[in-house]
Amino acid sequence: MAAGTLEIAIQPFGQIAHGPLLAIAAGLERAFGFRADVRESKQLPPTAWMAQRKQYDSTHLILFLESCAKPGDFRILGVCDRDIASPIMTFVFGEAEIDGRFAVLSLHRLRQEVYGMPANDVLFCKRAAKVAIHEIGHTLGLRHCFRSHCVMYPADAVEITDIKTEEFCPSCSEKLKAARTPD
Amino acid sequence: MKSGAANVLIVDDEQIVRVSLENWLKADGHFVSSAASGRDALAVINDKPWDILLLDIKMPKMGGIELLQRVKEIKPDAYVVMMTAYASVESAVDAMKKGAYDYLMKPFEPEELRMIITRIMEKRSLERENLSMKRRIDDESPGFEEIVGECTAMKEVFQLVRDVADTESTVLITGESGTGKELVAKAIHANSVRKYMPFVPVSLGALPETLVESELFGHEKGAFTGAVYAKRGRFELADGGTLFLDEIGDVSPKTQVDLLRVLQERKFTRIGGTAEINSDVRIIAATNRPLKDLVGQGKFRDDLFYRLNVVSIHIPPLRERAGDIILLAHRFLKKYATKTSKPVNAFSNEALDILRKYHWPGNVRELENSIERAFVVVKGDTIKSNHLPFSIQGTEGQVNTESLTEVEKHHIRRVLAEYGWNITQAAKALEIDRVTLYNKIKKYDFKEEV
Ligand SMILES: Nc1ncnc2c1ncn2[C@@H]1O[C@H](COP(=O)(O)OP(=O)(O)OP(=O)(O)O)[C@@H](O)[C@H]1O
Ligand SMILES: [Zn+2]
Ligand SMILES: [Zn+2]
Numbered sequence: 107m108a109a110g111t112l113e114i115a116i117q118p119f120g121q122i123a124h125g126p127l128l129a130i131a132a133g134l135e136r137a138f139g140f141r142a143d144v145r146e147s148k149q150l151p152p153t154a155w156m157a158q159r160k161q162y163d164s165t166h167l168i169l170f171l172e173s174c175a176k177p178g179d180f181r182i183l184g185v186c187d188r189d190i191a192s193p194i195m196t197f198v199f200g201e202a203e204i205d206g207r208f209a210v211l212s213l214h215r216l217r218q219e220v221y222g223m224p225a226n227d228v229l230f231c232k233r234a235a236k237v238a239i240h241e242i243g244h245t246l247g248l249r250h251c252f253r254s255h256c257v258m259y260p261a262d263a264v265e266i267t268d269i270k271t272e273e274f275c276p277s278c279s280e281k282l283k284a285a286r287t288p289d
Numbered sequence: 290m291k292s293g294a295a296n297v298l299i300v301d302d303e304q305i306v307r308v309s310l311e312n313w314l315k316a317d318g319h320f321v322s323s324a325a326s327g328r329d330a331l332a333v334i335n336d337k338p339w340d341i342l343l344l345d346i347k348m349p350k351m352g353g354i355e356l357l358q359r360v361k362e363i364k365p366d367a368y369v370v371m372m373t374a375y376a377s378v379e380s381a382v383d384a385m386k387k388g389a390y391d392y393l394m395k396p397f398e399p400e401e402l403r404m405i406i407t408r409i410m411e412k413r414s415l416e417r418e419n420l421s422m423k424r425r426i427d428d429e430s431p432g433f434e435e436i437v438g439e440c441t442a443m444k445e446v447f448q449l450v451r452d453v454a455d456t457e458s459t460v461l462i463t464g465e466s467g468t469g470k471e472l473v474a475k476a477i478h479a480n481s482v483r484k485y486m487p488f489v490p491v492s493l494g495a496l497p498e499t500l501v502e503s504e505l506f507g508h509e510k511g512a513f514t515g516a517v518y519a520k521r522g523r524f525e526l527a528d529g530g531t532l533f534l535d536e537i538g539d540v541s542p543k544t545q546v547d548l549l550r551v552l553q554e555r556k557f558t559r560i561g562g563t564a565e566i567n568s569d570v571r572i573i574a575a576t577n578r579p580l581k582d583l584v585g586q587g588k589f590r591d592d593l594f595y596r597l598n599v600v601s602i603h604i605p606p607l608r609e610r611a612g613d614i615i616l617l618a619h620r621f622l623k624k625y626a627t628k629t630s631k632p633v634n635a636f637s638n639e640a641l642d643i644l645r646k647y648h649w650p651g652n653v654r655e656l657e658n659s660i661e662r663a664f665v666v667v668k669g670d671t672i673k674s675n676h677l678p679f680s681i682q683g684t685e686g687q688v689n690t691e692s693l694t695e696v697e698k699h700h701i702r703r704v705l706a707e708y709g710w711n712i713t714q715a716a717k718a719l720e721i722d723r724v725t726l727y728n729k730i731k732k733y734d735f736k737e738e739v
Contacts (some may be wrong), residue, residue: 164309165312169305192396193306196395203312205565226686260399
């Protein structure tokens with residue numbers, strides 16, 4: 107398959123506004139040159155709900171994505187607007203299979219309102235695109251990178267997401283190129 | 290990763306926890322394996338030099354605390370981090386008393402885990418440094434005492450070995466066959482921080498092409514006909530240590546590509562397998578062929594050549610190390626005197642002369658073989674010229690003053706030794722029949738030396 111025709115499926119879970127989804131699709135196309143296709147939204151699987159913590163289980167969602175895959179999907183990114191956490195960590199913006207097919211992200215903590223500030227849609231969409239590029243970068247084999255402007259910098263707080271750019275540093279770009287050269 | 294990639298083993302009975310930790314740790318650049326029970330964990334505990342073990346406290350059958358104790362019995366220095374739910378803080382404290390390094394309360398902040406790993410990796414690297422310091426103090430140059438060499442060229446080799454040993458650099462050793470390339474590779478290993486880990490040699494020239502791949506990378510059960518068991522390859526066996534790739538100049542283009550890939554990515558998959566295996570090996574390669582020329586002729590990949598040739602050590606042929614020939618001869622004299630319990634302690638002057646003048650195409654190995662053979666025929670305490678193999682005696686050899694019987698006796702003995710006491714072959718070489726040979730063996734009272 108030629109790189110140009112590869113497709114990333116964006117699978118929304120639950121109610122999600124169109125704006126951030128389009129921002130994510132555009133971001134992925136810019137970063138990787140893949141086509142991004144936004145699918146019909148699906149219900150969040152109730153089995154992923156962690157009642158005690160009032161959060162959805164990100165690892166569970168990743169495993170669930172398998173059932174949403176269509177043949178030919180190169181990578182699948184699940185997107186939800188509810189707070190997610192891995193079963194062992196307090197929260198995550200996203201999670202991905204390294205060198206795998208599936209990744210998820212949550213828009214919840216990317217909103218200014220969550221931190222008691224006035225809404226800022228432009229900033230919100232920028233953050234969503236960065237997190238999406240970061241997670242899909244993982245599925246292409248990239249690990250965290252500690253050059254602070256690189257999109258692969260591990261951001262555990264939005265302030266860090268804002269500092270980093272949506273670009274890959276030269277070293278990560280190199281690795282990405284190598285990963286995408288078909289063998 | 291901020292502080293070097295760690296080899297992490299996760300032990301948790303819940304699949305979702307294993308997967309989620311794996312995703313997170315791999316994202317940070319670590320190498321991760323996981324086990325679903327204490328039993329599975331113990332089965333792989335010796336497979337790798339694990340940097341960190343992450344154990345869940347609450348598991349059915351063997352609980353985390355019991356596993357911790359078992360692990361500590363096998364590997365007292367292991368860094369074990371316990372994971373516990375809020376309800377079991379007490380058992381976490383108990384675990385610390387039993388030797389756990391730290392504990393994490395679920396759910397934890399990502400940064401907490403990152404910090405624990407950083408701290409452990411810093412300690413690990415400190416320990417490694419201390420180990421190499423200690424080594425510098427308590428033994429001067431392990432691995433060198435075995436290597437004889439007083440000439441300038443060999444002294445330069447020794448200096449290079451010392452300089453390069455403690456680095457992680459890939460080394461290419463060149464030199465004719467039998468010059469001691471493997472010995473030098475071992476000396477590098479023995480002087481490195483990896484010295485307590487395995488030194489794994491593999492002779493690439495001796496293996497048929499079809500076996501090279503499985504020998505290097507291993508295979509899964511059923512990967513090809515005859516693969517009845519899964520097998521670990523040399524890259525896996527050498528994990529943590531040094532892999533010596535001998536006769537690298539002989540490998541096929543296909544194997545060159547395979548090797549290049551592992552050297553670049555430091556990971557590989559077994560034949561017929563899908564899991565990527567990470568192996569922390571230091572590579573030393575050797576060749577008796579002019580690799581640079583092979584590159585020029587397009588027979589050896591230049592990218593692989595440059596990867597291997599980070600540091601190169603050339604060992605000159607024995608004929609260019611005149612002074613060393615006699616030193617080596619005496620070293621081997623002692624060695625075989627001990628081994629055969631023969632009271633031999635000297636060479637005659639003529640014998641020494643022959644050794645000095647010969648051009649030694651087979652280098653040190655040929656010299657050693659010659660002396661080993663001389664021990665078969667020597668009587669008394671001195672190795673004389675006629676005890677040395679004919680092949681090295683040269684045309685201007687001395688007049689042999691032995692009687693005809695003596696000569697026959699020596700000759701038969703040599704031939705017998707040459708053919709490992711295979712009577713049929715020896716008789717053929719001597720152009721006599723087997724019965725005659727048997728009779729002569731009886732007459733001279735020869736016995737096979739073992
Ligand atoms: N300088 C030396 N001092 C003592 N022994 C030596 C020395 N050099 C070589 N030897 C001995 O000679 C033999 C051949 O050495 P070694 O196997 O290291 O050579 P090599 O160059 O790797 O040979 P090849 O290219 O055929 O694999 C070994 O038994 C080794 O112990
Ligand atoms: Zn990440
Ligand atoms: Zn980067």
